[in-house]
Amino acid sequence: MNTATECLLRMVEEHHDLEDYQGGVPRWCTGCGDNAILAAVQRLCRDENLRPEKTAFISGIGCSSRFPHYMRTYGFHGIHGRALPVAEGVKMSRPDLNVFVNTGDGDCCSIGAAHWIHAVRYNMDMTLMLHDNQVYGLTKKQASPTSPRGTKTNTSPRGSYLEALNPLTVTLGVQNVSFVAQVVDWIPEILYDVVKAAFHHKGFSFIRILQRCPEWLPTLYDPWMHDPNRILMLHHENGLQLSSGVGNTYRNQLQHDPSNIHRAREVASGLDPIPVGILYRNPEVPCYEETRHAGQQRTAEHVRAGLEAELDKYTVWPQEASRTAA
Numbered sequence: 001m002n003t004a005t006e007c008l009l010r011m012v013e014e015h016h017d018l019e020d021y022q023g024g025v026p027r028w029c030t031g032c033g034d035n036a037i038l039a040a041v042q043r044l045c046r047d048e049n050l051r052p053e054k055t056a057f058i059s060g061i062g063c064s065s066r067f068p069h070y071m072r073t074y075g076f077h078g079i080h081g082r083a084l085p086v087a088e089g090v091k092m093s094r095p096d097l098n099v100f101v102n103t104g105d106g107d108c109c110s111i112g113a114a115h116w117i118h119a120v121r122y123n124m125d126m127t128l129m130l131h132d133n134q135v136y137g138l139t140k141k142q143a144s145p146t147s148p149r150g151t152k153t154n155t156s157p158r159g160s161y162l163e164a165l166n167p168l169t170v171t172l173g174v175q176n177v178s179f180v181a182q183v184v185d186w187i188p189e190i191l192y193d194v195v196k197a198a199f200h201h202k203g204f205s206f207i208r209i210l211q212r213c214p215e216w217l218p219t220l221y222d223p224w225m226h227d228p229n230r231i232l233m234l235h236h237e238n239g240l241q242l243s244s245g246v247g248n249t250y251r252n253q254l255q256h257d258p259s260n261i262h263r264a265r266e267v268a269s270g271l272d273p274i275p276v277g278i279l280y281r282n283p284e285v286p287c288y289e290e291t292r293h294a295g296q297q298r299t300a301e302h303v304r305a306g307l308e309a310e311l312d313k314y315t316v317w318p319q320e321a322s323r324t325a326a
């Protein structure tokens, strides 16, 4: 085969269409915001021509955590609250992979909260999407840490008593935070732009996606969906630039420099209007997988030698055994 033919074959082989990333048929309810997130992610994979065999989607348990089943890439549908430790293990052993994490507000902010905090601090290079429908969807409507106070659920029939936890301000309070954004599932253009910016960020990208659950909280986001002025659209030359379509629809805009963490925390505290866009981005924060291995030799021989030395510590050699017996 001559070089030109080889080249052509490789190009055909390495080009991917949307279908190449489509896994099983989604079983989410009609109108579930998870469908919009899936569409944005599959589009990103296609546009970035990500190699499916070099891409892994990791999740916990919940409706949103079914995500890896619907991607035709590697994936791991793990256990409740434990998506992040699995993702970190994957990234540590295979830093060359594109790692994505899909998690619900229960999965991340309740049972998985400790992992969430430490994952921000470790700043490993991966993209986390928090599908925040403010309720436990899969288990049929229990209150989650992000449920607004007063939400009536099976665990809070008279309305939940506590103020909702704000995942943005929590994340922005953790040492080594490097990327925080918020989007809503019903503005697909911005959803896509943010997922793309997060993917290109080197470090732990945290995206909170306000996701509709028409099954259990059908009217939750209606006030914001029906009134574009209740969305605060963030833009900046170092953040998102708005298209004329988005700019004309969402006129309540704020020029926000995402390198300013103090301003990011202020903007993140706003609940109404809902801030949408990139709140914070700092590409200078070191990634754990790099600092951890800096200056270390990691060839297979070194790993094997290290393991042998470790196992030798526990080996009882025959002459030693007979000496001990005598």
Ligand SMILES: Cc1ncc(C[n+]2csc(CCOP(=O)(O)OP(=O)(O)O)c2C)c(N)n1
Pocket: 061, 062, 063, 064, 065, 080, 103, 104, 105, 106, 107, 108, 131, 133, 135, 136, 137, 138, 139, 144
């Ligand atoms: C250790 C453990 N505790 C509880 C459960 C039950 N459980 C499964 S999913 C879930 C909550 C799901 O809510 P969320 O993470 O918000 O995801 P959603 O279904 O809304 O996408 C719970 C409590 C479980 N599977 N494992």
Ligand code: SF4
Pocket: 027, 028, 029, 031, 032, 033, 034, 063, 064, 133, 137, 138, 212, 213, 214, 215, 216
């Ligand atoms: S129950 Fe809610 S979160 Fe789960 S699939 Fe249905 S709409 Fe989506």
